[in-house]
Amino acid sequence: MKKFYVTTAIPYVNARPHIGHALEFVQADVIARFHRLKGEEVLLLSGSDENALKNVQAAEKAGVPVQKFIDENAKLFQQLAGALFVQLDVFQKGSSKAHHISSQKLWDLCEKAGDIYKKEYEGLYCVGCETFYTPDELNENGECFEHPGKKLEKVSEENYFFKLSRYQSQLVELIEKGELRIVPAERKNEVFAFLKQPLEDISISRSNERAKNWGVPVPGDESQRMYVWFDALNIYQSGIGFGSDPSADEAGDAKYKKWWPADVHVIGKGIIRFHAVYWPAFLLSAGLPLPKTLFVHGYVTADGKKMSKSLGNVVDPFELVDKYGVDAVRYFLLREIPSAGDGDFSYEKFETRYNADLAGGLGNLVARVLTLVDKINPKFEARNPKQIQNKKLQEILNGTRQKVNDAFEEFRFNDALIAIWEIIHFCDKYIDDKKPWVESLEQKEVIGDLLLAITEIGELIKPFLPETASKIQKQIQEHKSEALFPRIA
RNA sequence: CGCGGGGUAGUGGAGUAGUACCAUGCGAGGCCCAUAACCUUGUGACGCCGGUGCAAAUCCGGCCCCCGCAACCA
Numbered sequence: 001m002k003k004f005y006v007t008t009a010i011p012y013v014n015a016r017p018h019i020g021h022a023l024e025f026v027q028a029d030v031i032a033r034f035h036r037l038k039g040e041e042v043l044l045l046s047g048s049d050e051n052a053l054k055n056v057q058a059a060e061k062a063g064v065p066v067q068k069f070i071d072e073n074a075k076l077f078q079q080l081a082g083a084l085f086v087q088l089d090v091f092q093k094g095s096s097k098a099h100h101i102s103s104q105k106l107w108d109l110c111e112k113a114g115d116i117y118k119k120e121y122e123g124l125y126c127v128g129c130e131t132f133y134t135p136d137e138l139n140e141n142g143e144c145f146e147h148p149g150k151k152l153e154k155v156s157e158e159n160y161f162f163k164l165s166r167y168q169s170q171l172v173e174l175i176e177k178g179e180l181r182i183v184p185a186e187r188k189n190e191v192f193a194f195l196k197q198p199l200e201d202i203s204i205s206r207s208n209e210r211a212k213n214w215g216v217p218v219p220g221d222e223s224q225r226m227y228v229w230f231d232a233l234n235i236y237q238s239g240i241g242f243g244s245d246p247s248a249d250e251a252g253d254a255k256y257k258k259w260w261p262a263d264v265h266v267i268g269k270g271i272i273r274f275h276a277v278y279w280p281a282f283l284l285s286a287g288l289p290l291p292k293t294l295f296v297h298g299y300v301t302a303d304g305k306k307m308s309k310s311l312g313n314v315v316d317p318f319e320l321v322d323k324y325g326v327d328a329v330r331y332f333l334l335r336e337i338p339s340a341g342d343g344d345f346s347y348e349k350f351e352t353r354y355n356a357d358l359a360g361g362l363g364n365l366v367a368r369v370l371t372l373v374d375k376i377n378p379k380f381e382a383r384n385p386k387q388i389q390n391k392k393l394q395e396i397l398n399g400t401r402q403k404v405n406d407a408f409e410e411f412r413f414n415d416a417l418i419a420i421w422e423i424i425h426f427c428d429k430y431i432d433d434k435k436p437w438v439e440s441l442e443q444k445e446v447i448g449d450l451l452l453a454i455t456e457i458g459e460l461i462k463p464f465l466p467e468t469a470s471k472i473q474k475q476i477q478e479h480k481s482e483a484l485f486p487r488i489a
Numbered sequence: 490c491g492c493g494g495g496g497u498a499g500u501g502g503a504g505u506a507g508u509a510c511c512a513u514g515c516g517a518g519g520c521c522c523a524u525a526a527c528c529u530u531g532u533g534a535c536g537c538c539g540g541u542g543c544a545a546a547u548c549c550g551g552c553c554c555c556c557g558c559a560a561c562c563a
Contacts, residue, residue, distance in 0.1 A: 268563035368523030
C-alpha cells in the first residue's frame with residue numbers, strides 16, 4: 001500500500017490558537033483525508049514548538065512554570081484539531097524526551113559531516129525583548145518597535161554555526177528539478193530569488209544563559225542549547241521515530257523508515273525559508289532524504305486587518321465552531337480563502353457564504369431532492385452513479401471528479417469546491433426544467449438521477465466536509481431530510 | 490533605482506492576445522418540490538500613461554498604490 005505522510009507546521013505555543021492555525025489544520029486534514037479515501041495509508045502529524053524563548057517569556061509573564069504553560073497551550077492546539085474534525089495521528093511535543101534525543105542525533109550527523117563549527121556571534125540585543133535584531137528590523141532611531149526609546153546593546157557570544165553556504169548550489173538544483181517541489185509557483189520564485197544571493201552560515205545555538213536553560217542541550221557542550229529552528233523542524237522526524245535506537249526500540253526505527261520522507265509539509269508563507277532552505281540543508285548534511293513537497297498557504301486577516309491582540313481582532317476558532325458548526329467553519333476556510341493566497345475573515349463574509357452555499361445551495365438541494373424522492377419515488381435505491389440516465393448529468397459528474405483531482409495536485413481546495421458546487425447548480429436548474437413534482441413519464445427517472453447526484457456529491461465532499469458527508473449518507477438511507485445547514489437570519 | 494508578489498464589477502475569485510467568466514450583492518420576472526430557498530434576466534470591472542500587434546486584462550516601457558522579505562510569526 002502506498003504511504004502518504006503529511007504535516008502541519010509546528011506552531012510555537014505561547015498563546016491560544018487563532019483562525020490561521022485553524023486554516024492550516026483544515027488544509028492538512030483535507031489532504032490527509034483525500035489520500036486516505038484513495039486507499040493510501042496516511043499519517044498526519046502536528047506538534048508544538050516548545051523550545052522557543054518566546055514560550056519562556058510568555059510563561060514568565062503569566063507567572064506560570066514554563067513546562068506547565070506550554071503543556072496547557074499545546075493542549076489547546078490539540079483540542080482545536082479535535083473541534084475541527086482534524087484527525088491527527090501524531091502530535092509531537094518539542095519538550096518531549098524523544099524529541100530531544102532525536103534532535104541531538106540530527107545534530108551529531110551534521111557535525112560528523114563537518115558542517116557545524118564555533119564562531120563569535122555579535123549582534124544588537126534588545127534587553128526588553130531578550131532577542132537579537134538585525135539593523136533593518138529596527139526603526140529609524142535604531143530601536144526595536146516593541147521598546148522604542150530603549151537603546152540596543154552590542155552583545156557577542158560564542159555560538160555554533162551551520163555551514164549553510166555549502167548547500168547553496170545543491171538547493172537550487174533540487175528545487176529547479178522539482179525534487180523539492182514548492183507550491184504555489186510564486187513561492188518557488190521567491191525562494192529562488194533568495195538563493196541567488198550568497199547564503200550566510202546560520203547560528204544554530206545560543207548560550208544557556210540567554211536560552212534560560214530551556215531547549216535541547218547541544219550534545220557535548222553543556223553551556224549551549226540548540227537554536228529553536230534547528231530542533232523545531234526536526235519534529236517532523238522525531239514524531240515518527242527518528243533517533244530511536246534500533247536495538248532498544250525496533251518499532252520506532254521501523255516507523256521512521258516507513259514514513260520518512262514527508263510527502264507534504266503544509267506551512268504558512270512566513271516560514272518558507274526555514275522549510276525551503278534551512279531544513280533541506282540540514283537533511284542534506286545529515287545524509288537524510290528530503291521532503292517531497294512544500295505547500296505554502298497565506299495568512300488570514302480579520303476585517304482586512306492583520307490579527308493582533310492589541311487591535312483586539314483575533315478570531316477565536318473555537319467560538320466559530322460553537323456558533324456555526326465544524327463543517328461550516330471548514331467550508332469557509334477552504335472555499336473563501338484562496339488556498340495559496342491571503343484571505344479575509346469577517347462575520348459578514350462568513351454568514352453570506354454560509355447562507356448562499358451551505359444553506360441555500362447544498363442543504364437546500366439535499367432537502368428538496370429527498371422530499372421529492374419521498375413523495376414520488378420512495379422505493380428507488382441509489383446504488384451506483386452509473387445508473388444515471390441523463391447524459392449531461394453523467395458528464396458533469398465525471399468532469400467534476402477530474403476537476404477535483406486536478407485541483408488537489410496543486411492544493412487548490414477552493415477550486416475543487418467550486419467544481420463540486422457546479423453540480424449543485426446544475427441539479428437545481430435541472431429540477432426547475434423538469435418539474436418532477438408534476439406527473440410525467442420521466443418523473444421517476446429524473447428523481448432517481450437526482451438522488452444519485454446528491455449521493456455522488458456526498459462522496460465528493462468527504463475530504464472537505466466529513467460530518468456533512470455522513471449526514472447526507474444517513475439521510476439518503478433513512479429517507480429523512482433534516483436541515484443540514486439551517487439558514488442564518 | 491534592494492528583492493519578490495500583487496492591483497479584474499460593491500465584495501471574493503478565474504482568465505498569459507481574438508466577443509471579459511464564476512460566485513455573492515442589488516433590481517425585475519418566474520416557480521411552488523425545497524431551508525423567505527430554487528430558476529431566468531438586468532445591473533456593474535480589467536490602477537494610471539504610453540508603445541508593439543489586425544487584435545492587449547494578457548506582451549514591452551514609465552508612473553502610482555498595496556503586501557511580504559535572515560533569525561519570534563499559520
